[in-house]
Amino acid sequence: MVIYDTIKKYSETFNNKTLHPLINLVDLNKSNELVRTKFTLNFYAIIIKETNCGDIRYGNKYYDYSEGSVVFFSPNQIITNEPEGELHQPYGTALIFHPDIIRGTSLGKQIHEYSFFGYQSSEALHLSDREREIVNHCFENIATEISQNIDRHSKKLIVANLELLLKYCSRFYDRQFITRENANQGIIERFETLLNNYIFSEKLKTEGLPSVAYFADELHLSANYFGDLIKKETGKSALEFIHLKLLEAAKEKILDTTKSVSEVAYELGFKHPQHFTRLFKQKIGVSPNEFRGLN
Structure with missing residues (x-):
């Protein structure tokens, strides 16, 4: 099993620069082919994966939103990338952040309330066009903040944008529960x-x-x-x-x-x-x- 114990190790695995030691936006499309294997992360991950409507099932139903799916991983969760041993080309975008960056903040105290970090991949969030725009905008704001020199405002702004992103994801999950009534x-x-x-x-x-x-x-x-x-x-x-x-x-x-x-x-x-x-x-x-x- 591969253990990604640092933001740097995960970023470099997918051929991305590490812009911040505790948070990074990783373009998975830059990666070379990798062998599918079990892995675990010592940090949180929010990954957007591209999907085509009808290609993947959600339970017994086909996905009804085709603008991408979002999966959430919490630290130390064991993830199985199937079928194991097979070469594959990673794709999508991963926002990864270490618990230390939210420690002592309101988000750090409330992160357990975002229960979707404990969902399975098959329970992913499927985005509409408008929802995808909002998630992309949140990603871009965080990328902008970690790309510039760190100052005394950096952590507050990064955490504020993270919190905004998670609140939107909670709203979108509420919509998903309704549309799958x-x-x-x-x-x-x-x-x-x-x-x-x-x-x-x-x-x-x-x-x-x-x-x-x-x-x-x-x-x-x-x-x-x-x-x-x-x-x-x-x-x-x-x-x-x-x-x-x-x-x-x-x-x-x-x-x-x-x-x-x-x-x-x-x-x-x-x-x-x-x-x-x-x-x-x-x-x-x-x-x-x-x-x-x-x-």
């Missing part, structure tokens, strides 16, 4: 089916409480993308959605007076009955015993 609805339905099957089978007893990561994996999505999709489609986080379904099943079980609340908790996959009681009271408004008494 039909495809997303299919994912929601499959999620509900998987969740119901999990709750009303023996899995709660054998596997314990279902996790967000479990359903994301079953649906072949990254946990971040899956969580964002559920939130945008239902208004609830994926964990809240799971808890609500679980508590609906709990209500039925609690009405069976032959079982204690602890037995119900264990049947629902809770290791500690007090955790179940706390969650039930928090979401339903009364304790399990009080709910049983009222009904």
Whole structure:
């Protein structure tokens, strides 16, 4: 596996000059042919890749935007460039920046909120003409800033433009979730089916409480993308959605007076009955015993 531990190493691999030790705009088209291999970065990367409408699928649908796709990588994420071992000509533009350049800034404190850095490549952002213009403009502003002599304003301006770019990407992802509403609805339905099957089978007893990561994996999505999709489609986080379904099943079980609340908790996959009681009271408004008494 290739480890790109510095901005300089990544830039030089693709035959680009290093204009700043902590951030650079890399023209991948300048590269010679490279062997496809696994690699990891010690920094963030935002890469625009050219696509043609209909050439690549997004899930079961063809891309409906043809002005390029944007993929996001966070530090230490392992990336597989398939098929491994094959020669290929890199293409596109990569904006790479080290965590040190945003450390201590508002962006540094909020970078975790941009969850798309944890998406898979298949969950890329696909741009319209106008969106591509905006992203290019942000790239150009950053390139201009890192191409000139560094002064006391450089870091603030670079970080401000980075933050602006990420805010636009958040907006464009919101648009993408909306334009793929039909495809997303299919994912929601499959999620509900998987969740119901999990709750009303023996899995709660054998596997314990279902996790967000479990359903994301079953649906072949990254946990971040899956969580964002559920939130945008239902208004609830994926964990809240799971808890609500679980508590609906709990209500039925609690009405069976032959079982204690602890037995119900264990049947629902809770290791500690007090955790179940706390969650039930928090979401339903009364304790399990009080709910049983009222009904």
